[in-house]
Amino acid sequence: MNRQQVRQIFIHLRAANPHPHSELLFDTPFQLLIAVILSAQATDKSVNVATCALFRDAPTPAAMVKLGLPGIKRYIRTIGLYNSKARNILATCRLLIERHGGEVPRNREALEELPGVGRKTANVVLNAAFGEPTMAVDTHVFRVANRTGLAHGANPRVVEDELMRVIPAEFLQNAHHWLILLGRYTCKARVPLCPTCPIARWCEYPDKTVAKPKA
Helix, strand or coil: CHHHHHHHHHHHHHHHHHHCCCCCCCCCCHHHHHHHHHHHCCCHHHHHHHHHHHHHHCCCCCHHHHHHHHHHHHHCCCCCCHHHHHHHHCCCCHHHHHHHHCCCCHHHHHCCCCCCCCCHHHHHHHHCCCCCCCCCHHHHHHHHHHCCCCCCCHHHHHHHHHHHHHHHHHHHHHHHHHHHHHHHHHCCCCCCCCHHCCCCCCCCCCCCCCCHHHH
């Protein structure tokens, strides 16, 4: 895909959604961190349902530690893998208190040292909480990048590096939001909604779907 195609894609994604944002609900970097940990193999909607009560009663690392493991589990038991996620959240909160004064570090290496936090989670926090131009490659971004021709890669890190290389700087702050939302609602895994896609004209996917004729 050439530079002009890439630029047109993000011009039109921006025109369709000038101010994209995470669909996870949070008020602080800490709450975003916890929400992203919970979102692994879970929908944002299910996470928001659980964190509504969790963040009301435990909005800080200290309050979360006070809940303890059984307490955290009670709030998140509707979310998949909640046992391991609860352990990671508790351990993360303790480390935030011990090493970072109860604050979420604005540093990739420090973030990735926290239990339950990998590169994707760190990128989300750096971007959505701190305004860093990072690229969080989840399953949606990975699919959209490979399918459209924006970035080809066999693993998320390769796709991340290629997207960071080809996307113009003016779009990088919001790029991962646009790509996630496109993959979630339009460029779906099983049947992409190509006729309604704002970037279909520049997409290189060879098997685009077509609009069904009206009866």
